Amino acid sequence: MSVQVIWLAALFFGALAVVVMLLQLVIGQVRHDRNLKKLSKNRLYPQIVTEDQKKAGIDIGPLEQLLIRAGIRMSVTRVVVVAVLFFGSLIGVYVYRGPIEALVALVAVVLIGVTLWRVKFERLRRQIFEELPGIVDAVLRSLVAGRSLEQSLLVAFADASDVFQPLSFRLRGAVSQGRDYTRIFDDFAELYSIPPFTQIAIALRTSARFGSSVRPVLQEVSKAIRARQELRREFMAATSxxxxxxxxxxxxxxxxxxxxxxxxxxxxxxxxxxxxxxxxxxxxxxxxxxxxxxxxxxxxxxxxx
Structure with a gap:
């Protein structure tokens, strides 16, 4: 009986490996064809700019957005492989142990995954809140030194940690192409639930439209974030x-x-x-x-x- 179980398990995992390889080949071919069509279209019609390309915001899928919010970098192929392995293991538990064990395993894995995602997400948010006052101060120093607002933002976010890398990349592209870059801050604020970025975006739009100075608003944002951090530290100490x-x-x-x-x-x-x-x-x-x-x-x- 044990030999039959081992043989069936080996057959199952072998078939699972074949399915994973076939999925990798199919996904790779589809992505290659899509990139080839995109390059051909750009060469044939370089003057056409769609409305989606004019947007400076973050345009990503729901799964990729969920992973980015927790700082997880995974390709589509790797996500498919992980999903296939997970469901294959779940089917194996259902076949060899029963439905109750499979349900318990499913609930346990989901709870562990949600908890880990939440922990990583909150860690990134805390890091953003801790570094944002220093970034605002760097922007103010660059403005005092005579740089333009766009150059001050680029320099400040370029010197920040990796959590601001997507924002810095899209900001650099929007500034170099002359597009509206304030929407990037709105999308980043919505992605990580950071209200001060919305305030910064409003201040930048107001300054660009009416020509007002952006320094007082940035100074108040920096003071508000520091006061909030101080209150949070006191609250954490009181409720430990x-x-x-x-x-x-x-x-x-x-x-x-x-x-x-x-x-x-x-x-x-x-x-x-x-x-x-x-x-x-x-x-x-x-x-x-x-x-x-x-x-x-x-x-x-x-x-x-």
Whole structure:
């Protein structure tokens, strides 16, 4: 029996590898044909500029936008490979262990993925908030030194960290082509939920339209961000015990349940293969989710940018 299981597993993973390679070939060929058509169109009609090309904003798909918000750089081929491997593993768990184990594995992977994405996203937001006052000060110093507003923005964002690289790249392209670059700040503010970038975009549009000075607005934005950071540090210090207690309450129950299931084989069999055990698992899962949501609502303002 064990030999048959090993043979079936090898056959399954071999077929999965073939499917992944075929998908890579198909996606690569489609992308190559698309790029070739785009290059041919640009050579035949270089004078035609579509409305989409006039926009200086960030035009990306929903999946790529979701990955960029967390600072994850993955190609379409790699995303497809990861998705195929994930669903293949899930099917393997369903075939060899059963539907309950497959459902638990699916929920666990989704929760872990959402948590990791949220942690990386909040880390990027905090980094943006911490560096933005220094960038605004660099823009003000460049303006005092006699540079134009566009050159001041380019120099300030070029010296920033990698999290501002997409913004700096699109800003450089918009300035070099003479397009409106204020929309880039609006899109960046919407992408990472950074209200000060919207204020900067409004100040830049007002300055470009009416010729007013942009320095007072940038100075007020810098002061407001620094005051917000100071309040956040005080709030984090005052609520550290509450946040630690919330994390313990959220992690300890499922960790204890997993430990009991792994250490007690009879309890594991009764829990996974009986109707009473299924009822207990569903009840515990619902209560755990409700408790986590309740704790999250109580402390959702803690640690956010």
């Amino acid at each position: 015990e509450t946040r630690f207690t919330a994390v313990v309450f959220a992690i300890l129950p499922p960790a204890m349940g997993a430990y009991i299931v792994l250490m007690n084989e009879e309890f594991s069999v009764a829990l996974l293969h009986t109707s009473t055990g299924h009822t207990m698992m569903i009840t515990a899962g619902v209560l755990q989710v409700l408790g986590t949501l309740l704790i999250w609502n109580l402390i959702r303002g803690v640690g956010r940018g």
